[in-house]
Amino acid sequence: MGLNRADSLFRQGQYSVAPVFPAGLGFEVAGVIEAVGEGVDEFRAGQAVSVVPGFNLLDYPMHGEAVLAPVNAVVAHPEQLSFEQAASAWMQYITAYGGLVEIANTQPGDTVVISAASSSVGLAAIQIARRAGAQAVALTRTGTKRQQLLDAGADVVIATTEEDVVARIRDLTGGRGARVVFDPVGGATLATSIEAAAQEAILVIYGVLDFSPATVSVMDVLLKRLTIRGFGVAELASDSRRLGPAVDYVRKGIVAGDLVPVIDKVFPLEDFADAHRYLERNDQVGKIVVAVP
Template sequence: MTRTVRFHELGGPDVLRLEEVPEPRAKAGEVLIHARAWGLNRADSLFRQGQYGVAPALPSGLGFEVAGVVAAVGEGVTDFHAGQAVSVVPGFDLLSYPMHGESVVAPANFVVAHPKELSFEQAASTWMQYITAYGGLVDLANTRPGDTVVISAASSSVGLAAIQIARREGAKTIALTRTSAKRQRLLDAGADAVVATTEEDVVARILELTDGRGARVLFDPVGGAALAGLISAAATGAFLVVYGVLDFTPATVSVLDLLLKRLTIRGFGVMELALDDPGRLAAAVDHVRKGITDGDLVPVIDQVFPLADFAEAHRRLESNGQVGKIVVSLSPDGPTAG
């Protein structure tokens, strides 16, 4: 037997249970992983609440990110062996492969031997955030030297990854956050400027910081009422990538701005890279791996929780107070190296 996180009804962190289930077996094309750390994502919260766009089949597991040690491989798997430290790149069906358990199976083509520079906690904090940032900023928007990139919800794990990815491409970054409380931490994380959205005129500040031209790339997981401001602050020919929906308020879009500025507004999800063209996902993984090895990409962890406090980790996720990734460590001795 093994333990896994499940929920039997939709709701907040209180609906989560750590339950004993039979240990899964690696079938053909799969890898059995003994988990050492889980990475939490906003998608986990939305899925648990029934707002992710894919309805859970109750009782349901959850979780996209895990790092651990290979326990066994299924038929046809030759790239991995027992005892190898690995992590999982999101790109698979969450209903079929929930990752937040002590023992989990994952499709072998989404398992990677993570860079030796990373601990298990860092490896569980890597792929969702950096692949999402790479996909939006590099794969889609073609961010290049001289660009200004506006990053909403910049203190999230994806937001911080986007700051690092944009800087690696030679762009300047404007980080958006609700209040000035996180301003210095975002500047320390590499942002060139920070705008507090509830304290400042967002459009005016972005235009001021770009000498009136506006930003060429805008990277947003919020949507809702704030989307109109991003469009107003966009440069002619700008690329606006929407990769989430934290505000479910219907967005009002100026069609005139779309026409006159020749804007591209593009919805993006990390699964697109895997489902549309495996080569795009491979390019993303290679880009991130090289950035980690070079030291340009360094996962930022907000807090590591022990397994016993996994529900508290979800509460931290929903507090919006974090700066970086929230991780659950399954090591009885605390955080461990990979």
């Protein structure tokens, strides 16, 4: 079972969907099929599969010893992935693919600024930006995780509480600014992102870690002709015309070795609550996984 920030937000009543009790948790799992429903021909009992998040959590909670998943969300993951890696792949890579490839059309030579870069989606975005031939600039609060982010493929790491983010990005881009910003934070950082953005840049907002109001310079948005685009993985995953190419892209990237899920820590099922506490401390670099015996 792969943990995501959405699981914590849902549990705390801060997610976009309110819990209806009794409520289950979880979007991401990998396991073995016990049985298939009537009319399902593409999968069989005993097959190793994982789940692409793109369904209502109230209908299909995924964290349990046995779960029911809609067939359109089930995929046979590449064989070289362990179950822990397979439970870590789809939320992060489909989210990063949707923002950086499908929406922003990231190209060679682009500078991509990635906020909360040590999260699983942040690390996926680093890998996808590099795969597109772009410069991956990782943002993190302090320099503590700098080397880990560089080891994960970031070209540059900026500690947001220790450095002048806008000055660094302008310096890296010859004064132009970043063409793509990929951000799950929002709040006060949005103003910084707008200031650091290039002409006609696109800012993809895929989460809200900071619920404080954002102060936006409308003049900057107008003069730079910026696009600010909200994006959630369910938007893509619930559309079969878009999901197919996304899964294809991720599968090929994994097989080629360009996309490698980074796992921070694996908890046993009996320590599920501790896994959530660890997620909420924000100390991880990569995915937190809970293993079911």
